Amino acid sequence: QDKAPLLVETLLEAKRGDRGLSLSDTVAMIASLERLIYDESQHLLQASYRLNGLAPAEPITESSVHEVLTSYLLLFEMGQKANLTDSRRHQLLKQRAAQNGGNWPMLVAFERDSVLNYVSSNSKQSTVEEQSFTFQDSTAIMEGLARGYGKWQHGECQAMKKDLMKLDADGTGGVPVSKFYSQPDTADYHFTESLDYLRQIGALDETGREEARVRVANYMSGPSNCIASSSYYSVCCLSECEGLMNQLEAKVHAPTVAPERLLNMVMNLSSDTVSAPRQLPKAMQGRLHEIASRNDGEVPLHGRLFAQWMHHAFPNECPHPELTEDASVLTPSHWLDKSATLQPSEREKLAAAQPAKVTLEKAKIDWSDDERLHAHSVPAKTRSTFGSVMRVAMQLAMLLGLLRMALSSWQTAASARGSYEKSKKFDLPF
Numbered sequence: 001q002d003k004a005p006l007l008v009e010t011l012l013e014a015k016r017g018d019r020g021l022s023l024s025d026t027v028a029m030i031a032s033l034e035r036l037i038y039d040e041s042q043h044l045l046q047a048s049y050r051l052n053g054l055a056p057a058e059p060i061t062e063s064s065v066h067e068v069l070t071s072y073l074l075l076f077e078m079g080q081k082a083n084l085t086d087s088r089r090h091q092l093l094k095q096r097a098a099q100n101g102g103n104w105p106m107l108v109a110f111e112r113d114s115v116l117n118y119v120s121s122n123s124k125q126s127t128v129e130e131q132s133f134t135f136q137d138s139t140a141i142m143e144g145l146a147r148g149y150g151k152w153q154h155g156e157c158q159a160m161k162k163d164l165m166k167l168d169a170d171g172t173g174g175v176p177v178s179k180f181y182s183q184p185d186t187a188d189y190h191f192t193e194s195l196d197y198l199r200q201i202g203a204l205d206e207t208g209r210e211e212a213r214v215r216v217a218n219y220m221s222g223p224s225n226c227i228a229s230s231s232y233y234s235v236c237c238l239s240e241c242e243g244l245m246n247q248l249e250a251k252v253h254a255p256t257v258a259p260e261r262l263l264n265m266v267m268n269l270s271s272d273t274v275s276a277p278r279q280l281p282k283a284m285q286g287r288l289h290e291i292a293s294r295n296d297g298e299v300p301l302h303g304r305l306f307a308q309w310m311h312h313a314f315p316n317e318c319p320h321p322e323l324t325e326d327a328s329v330l331t332p333s334h335w336l337d338k339s340a341t342l343q344p345s346e347r348e349k350l351a352a353a354q355p356a357k358v359t360l361e362k363a364k365i366d367w368s369d370d371e372r373l374h375a376h377s378v379p380a381k382t383r384s385t386f387g388s389v390m391r392v393a394m395q396l397a398m399l400l401g402l403l404r405m406a407l408s409s410w411q412t413a414a415s416a417r418g419s420y421e422k423s424k425k426f427d428l429p430f
Contacts, residue, residue, distance in 0.1 A: 037232050038143075045142050047084040048072040049135075051091075059132040062115070065141070069111045070094065072142060076149075079229035080336075103156065110152050114144050150235050153227060157220060157237035158272070163189050164216045165273070165316060173315025174205050174213030181342075182351035192347060193224050197340040200329045202322025207366045211353070217241065217311065218319040223332040224340060234332050241310065241318035244269055248301060256298035259288045266313055273316045283365060284312060294371065304372040312365055323370060 048071035049056045054064060074094060075082040083089055097104045118141045119131065133141075167175040183190050195212075198204040203218035219225075226236040251265055263285060270276035291305045292298055299306055307321040328334045342350075 033232065037230065040230055040232065041142060041146055042139065044075050044084075045072055045135075045138060048075060049138075051084070051087045053087065056135045059134050060138075062119075062131050062133065065115060065133045065138055066108075066112065068138060069115065069141060069145065070108060073107055073111060073145065073149075076146075076230070077228045079234075079332075080231075110148075111145065114141055114148070118144065149228065150238060153235060154238045156227075157225065160189050160225075161216065161220055161316065163187070164214075164219070168216065171315075173216050173311070175216060177204075177212045177214060177350055178353040180214045181347045192341045193219075193222075194340055194342045194346075195350075197222075197224070197335070200324070202320060202324060205320070205366070215320050216316050217314075218322070221319050221330075223330060223335055226332045229332055236332075240271060241314065244271060244310070244314060244317060245301070252301065255302065256295065256300050258297070259292040259299050262299050263288055266310075271314055271317050274314055280313065284309070287312075287365075287367065300373055302373070304370060308368065321372075323372070 045068070046056050048068045051071050052064070052067045054060055054068065060068070071090065071094065074090075074097065075084065118137070122137075122140075164175055164180075167179040177195070180191050191214075195204060198214060198219070199206075201218060201222045203215050203222055204212055205215055206212045220237050221239060223234075223236070226234040228235040247269060248262070248265060252262075263280070267280055268277050287309055288299060291300075291303075291309065294305075295303075304321045304323075307318070310318040311320045324330075
């Protein structure tokens with residue numbers, strides 16, 4: 001991003017140079033990115049005011065704030081495709097969304113709940129009729145919408161996951177391709193992603209079976225299920241595996257752990273589809289000890305082999321760690337100018353294929369011994385004077401960047417307080 005401080009790139013270069021990042025470096029980088037995201041959200045909110053014929057400098061009614069915030073959510077969902085200047089087109093899009101139904105009623109309910117919660121906790125007037133909202137009020141509600149959007153959308157992801165699990169007869173976390181594409185017209189979800197797309201994101205399991213299968217966890221975490229985006233991040237289905245890993249990390253407090261202790265923790269770990277406590281098969285226990293034997297008797301929590309083991313322990317939550325040459329295939333931006341869907345005729349052909357029968361042989365655990373250790377400890381080195389000076393310079397540059405952004409935000413706010421008649425094109429981040 002052209003607005004991202006040069007220091008962010010410098011910090012990443014330091015990481016690639018094996019110098020590592022200090023805690024203060026990391027905090028500074030996060031603070032900088034947080035500020036950039038906040039500034040972008042304010043640009044969208046100001047555009048939402050103008051698309052509804054309102055001035056950010058003037059207080060607005062409750063009905064108007066609903067119009068502004070639903071516009072904000074619509075622009076946010078459209079991401080880089082959003083038109084931020086054509087008011088007529090925007091109003092037509094809102095009308096069409098309301099007529100088509102889909103998730104629009106839920107989106108409106110989410111927005112109204114956020115406004116109601118804000119009014120209840122920050123009511124400054126005695127009656128609802130007198131309630132008005134300043135731009136600062138709208139900004140506070142917008143921040144709550146942005147923070148809660150992912151968790152709100154997670155309900156839709158869970159419903160889709162349950163539909164996929166119904167198509168998984170043997171409970172191994174994979175759906176036969178023929179079933180994946182043969183959803184009836186009355187089904188809530190119709191899957192149209194191409195085999196090439198599924199293969200590239202690691203969601204297509206073509207090993208040791210007559211019929212390929214779609215991995216539920218990999219599909220759910222794929223970019224086709226990212227329903228909103230900004231210039232700096234995308235809103236996708238929440239990673240349930242990350243939640244499981246967080247629980248393990250909170251207990252271990254180390255990058256590696258003995259297999260016996262880890263096994264006991266995992267057998268007492270539950271998810272939406274796995275109850276605990278439970279006993280894991282001997283083959284799974286053996287695999288965990290094999291991983292430890294390759295790493296001085298301990299299991300690295302952030303290696304590919306343990307991620308593969310977690311996929312088999314929680315097949316519907318943890319994606320299979322496919323080895324890919326280009327990690328960008330997992331981002332929505334990679335597919336913006338590429339086709340990721342099947343033609344209807346191809347979909348019908350795949351749906352009509354005869355499903356393969358699952359045998360005990362085919363139901364075996366598929367395993368690859370390829371390891372990738374994504375995190376490792378940096379060897380302790382004597383910090384040179386030059387390195388110390390560079391680190392201080394980097395942190396000072398970050399501070400100056402934050403001050404520059406704060407000044408820019410102050411100028412934006414001052415402009416909003418000025419006359420609305422001054423038509424000024426926004427400098428938007430996309």
